[in-house]
Amino acid sequence: MTRRVIPKTSLDSWINHKIGVDSMTRQTLTGYQLRKLQETIDWAHERSPFYHNRFQGLADERLTCLEDLTRLPFTTAQDIQAKALQMLCVSQSEISRVVTLDSSGTTGEPKRLYFTPADQELTIDFYTQVLSAVISPGDRVFILFPGDRPGSIGDMLDIALKRLEAIPIQHGIVKNLAETVQRLADTRANLLIGIPIQALALTRFYEASGRMPPLVLQRMILTTDYVSSAIVKEIRRIWDCEVFDHYGMTEMGLGGGIECYAHQGYHLREADLYFEIIAPQTGRLLPEGQYGEVVFTTLTRRGMPLIRYRTGDLSRFIPGECLCGTILQRLEYIRSRQTGIIMLDDQYCLTMADLDEQLLTLSGVVDFTAVVSRQSAVVLLKIQIMVLAGTVNESDVRKSLGRISSIRLAEESGRLEVLVESLTCNRDFVPRVGKRTISVV
Numbered sequence: 001m002t003r004r005v006i007p008k009t010s011l012d013s014w015i016n017h018k019i020g021v022d023s024m025t026r027q028t029l030t031g032y033q034l035r036k037l038q039e040t041i042d043w044a045h046e047r048s049p050f051y052h053n054r055f056q057g058l059a060d061e062r063l064t065c066l067e068d069l070t071r072l073p074f075t076t077a078q079d080i081q082a083k084a085l086q087m088l089c090v091s092q093s094e095i096s097r098v099v100t101l102d103s104s105g106t107t108g109e110p111k112r113l114y115f116t117p118a119d120q121e122l123t124i125d126f127y128t129q130v131l132s133a134v135i136s137p138g139d140r141v142f143i144l145f146p147g148d149r150p151g152s153i154g155d156m157l158d159i160a161l162k163r164l165e166a167i168p169i170q171h172g173i174v175k176n177l178a179e180t181v182q183r184l185a186d187t188r189a190n191l192l193i194g195i196p197i198q199a200l201a202l203t204r205f206y207e208a209s210g211r212m213p214p215l216v217l218q219r220m221i222l223t224t225d226y227v228s229s230a231i232v233k234e235i236r237r238i239w240d241c242e243v244f245d246h247y248g249m250t251e252m253g254l255g256g257g258i259e260c261y262a263h264q265g266y267h268l269r270e271a272d273l274y275f276e277i278i279a280p281q282t283g284r285l286l287p288e289g290q291y292g293e294v295v296f297t298t299l300t301r302r303g304m305p306l307i308r309y310r311t312g313d314l315s316r317f318i319p320g321e322c323l324c325g326t327i328l329q330r331l332e333y334i335r336s337r338q339t340g341i342i343m344l345d346d347q348y349c350l351t352m353a354d355l356d357e358q359l360l361t362l363s364g365v366v367d368f369t370a371v372v373s374r375q376s377a378v379v380l381l382k383i384q385i386m387v388l389a390g391t392v393n394e395s396d397v398r399k400s401l402g403r404i405s406s407i408r409l410a411e412e413s414g415r416l417e418v419l420v421e422s423l424t425c426n427r428d429f430v431p432r433v434g435k436r437t438i439s440v441v
């Protein structure tokens with residue numbers, strides 16, 4: 001039997017080109033990263049009042065190895081909320097795009113990220129490379145992100161796709177499942193880029209509706225939230241579509257990494273971003289393989305560089321080589337953020353990804369909410385399941401929840417009580433946008 005050859009993503013050849021070598025090794029890549037880190041530190045120290053103060057007495061010493069970066073303090077979401085303008089390294093007239101992110105935290109202040117045209121071009125260039133691994137000229141690509149504003153995700157994807165001679169089809173966020181599916185059929189889109197829970201709702205709506213027009217979708221790129229294996233399996237079963245998971249956040253300039261055909265973790269955008277994994281409590285750098293918080297430093301951004309930015313995402317570098325043979329580091333899929341780990345008692349914890357893996361496998365389920373409240377010694381977990389044109393059996397839900405060891409053990413200890421409610425959704429159901437989290441009240 002011949003073994004399937006897994007192609008590398010285009011990131012390898014792209015990074016070769018960016019660092020000026022024919023075939024990079026880990027050593028040539030880290031040498032490039034070290035030079036770029038030093039350039040970024042010097043640039044930020046000289047030009048940004050925020051970094052000038054922050055690096056007082058620390059920036060004079062040159063980096064001799066990547067680990068020397070740990071001498072510098074972290075940058076946090078709170079820094080961006082409070083001091084974004086002081087972080088700028090160029091005048092405001094050179095900024096072409098400001099992204100305002102509502103804070104999900106308790107502080108309330110929005111975060112603002114500033115990009116120059118050159119910073120945006122870095123993202124478009126990255127998108128072009130990432131897409132080129134799964135897109136051919138003439139492909140018709142359906143985009144489920146807003147694209148009306150210059151510099152928005154949809155707009156940058158549009159530019160990248162045109163560079164690849166593919167045909168972008170701007171649709172925007174799903175607001176009506178029937179309309180979106182009809183347009184998918186009418187436009188004969190063969191690739192879709194969207195949000196995981198919206199893609200699941202589309203596939204399940206399509207299956208439940210029966211007489212829908214045939215689709216020609218072959219591949220899907222999902223991003224912005226955890227892509228559970230339940231979603232990947234359903235999309236493959238219903239539409240026979242291969243799903244690729246992309247990692248990114250606005251702070252990274254929207255693009256961070258993509259998985260290859262081996263589907264074993266994100267291959268990182270290491271020519272533009274330097275990643276570290278740290279212990280969330282102590283800030284200590286962790287070795288490969290250990291779980292901690294993802295921290296990154298921008299290597300090529302000029303408007304508002306971020307140095308040692310704490311993302312709040314939890315993951316690890318996967319040891320060993322990927323089947324595609326890349327030398328790029330692989331980051332495990334982000335199952336949770338630091339704030340997304342909910343303690344059911346002093347021993348057992350729960351994340352939205354744990355619930356996704358079990359509850360989204362149930363037939364007809366398009367989403368659910370999870371709310372945790374504490375009543376003296378008992379924790380109450382209320383799950384509301386949304387089912388398209390039907391209901392789920394409560395015992396099936398409980399059986400699925402019982403497969404999550406923290407729920408099972410906390411229930412057995414008498415410290416957790418679970419309430420399950422099923423909500424029937426009609427054809428007007430609008431799937432959610434953004435990161436889904438367990439609420440604590």
Ligand SMILES: [Zn+2]
Nearest residue numbers: 260262322324
């Ligand atoms: Zn790979």
